[in-house]
Amino acid sequence: MTVATAVVDWYHANRRDLPWRRDGFTAWGTLVSEFMLQQTPVSRVIPRLEEWLTRWPTPADLAAVPPGEAVRAWQSLGYPRRALWLHACAVAITERHGGVVPDDVDALLALPGIGDYTARAVAVFAYGERHPVVDTNIRRVIARAVDGQGEPGPPSAKRDLTAMEALLPHERSAAAAFNAGMMELGALVCVARTPRCEECPVRDACAWRLAGYPVYEGPRKAVQKKYEGSDRQVRGLILAELRASHIPVTQAEIDALWPDAPQRDRALAGLLADGLAIAVDGGYVLP
DNA sequence: CATCCGTGGTA
DNA sequence: TTACCAAGGAT
Incomplete structure (x- = not known):
């Protein structure tokens, strides 16, 4: 049995019942x-x-x-x-x-x-076309099962698509099920922190397992900056105020949301530049 | 190619 | 508590 067949069979037996998988979903x-x-x-x-x-x-x-x-x-x-x-x-x-x-x-x-x-x-x-799909789950599954690495390296569209294309079944519906199955496998079994290898349909062929689960040595992902105190948080606070109000939010109300004026101004300017807020007479509103 | 862009759940 | 993670995209 090929890897693709194992993944497709596993998917048909284990797929979650999600809204976008219902019959007739547009x-x-x-x-x-x-x-x-x-x-x-x-x-x-x-x-x-x-x-x-x-x-x-x-x-x-x-x-x-x-x-x-x-x-x-x-x-x-x-x-x-x-x-x-x-x-x-x-x-x-x-x-x-x-x-x-x-x-x-x-x-x-x-x-x-x-x-x-x-x-x-x-x-x-949505349409059953035959293309390789690559998301964060699939990148992780390929890194482990095919490349024998604990984590995927930095994303490379060409390399990732080539790897997926090499495994993709020819028949359209099987290809779609394989794409969905690889994503589902990464979401449920081949998860980032503690993979459940004993439940994996391709464990016997997994290069990472066969190599004895070597620790990943490649380049690390950039660490996500702390949210607390960040510009993102301030943008979020201002936008929440705009969402909650159906009349213009005044500058004074925005000033009350965050004590650091330069950071506040930067956040508001960013929202305006992104088109998430617009200035009107008396304050700011959603577009 | 690196950085920016929210928010909440979890180990 | 901190740090990581979550079906990415734009610049």
């Missing part, structure tokens, strides 16, 4: 879910996703409201620029693609907020 739903899942865990995405798709069941529905409504409905999913990009995406799909989510990777890549991962994920999971 391509638009897939696109929204992929935006939300960019760096945000599944458990936090599910409730927001249901709300969004109930309120905006098609791209045209979202495109018809101001972008600030998207930012507000994003709530605390984090990285709120994604809400802005998703709204811009809905506008572009409505204007350029007749309201239909494209199935072509290059057309998807041309949309705001869609990069290499999301473009392929939509083409594969």
Whole structure:
């Protein structure tokens, strides 16, 4: 049995019942879910996703409201620029693609907020196209099972896609199941901290296991800066105030949110530059 | 290629 | 408590 077959069989027996895997889930739903899942865990995405798709069941529905409504409905999913990009995406799909989510990777890549991962994920999971998909889970599984390393090195789109392509089944539905299965394997079994190798469908072929689990010696990932006291935190505080208010938030109210004036000004300027806030008479509002 | 961009859960 | 981690993308 090949690695691909083992992963596909395991996936069919162990896949979680997630909203975006339901029968009849739309391509638009897939696109929204992929935006939300960019760096945000599944458990936090599910409730927001249901709300969004109930309120905006098609791209045209979202495109018809101001972008600030998207930012507000994003709530605390984090990285709120994604809400802005998703709204811009809905506008572009409505204007350029007749309201239909494209199935072509290059057309998807041309949309705001869609990069290499999301473009392929939509083409594969919404439309069943045959492409390799590479996300953080798959990079880790390949690093271990194929390369015999405990952690993936720095991302390299060409190398990662080549590695995935080499394993990808030819038949479209099998290829889609393999992509999903590799992601699910990385999410449930081949996890970052304490992998559950005894449950792994490819343990007998895993290069990392066969090599005796060598400790990773390559370049370390850049450490994420502390959130407490960061510009990100201040931006978050200001944006939460804008989301909560339906009238302009005054400069005085913003001043009360954070004591360090230069940092506060920097955060507000950043929000304005990103289009997450706009200055109006009497203060600041969502776009 | 490195850095910036939120927020919350977990070991 | 701190540090790491989570279906990335833009610049």
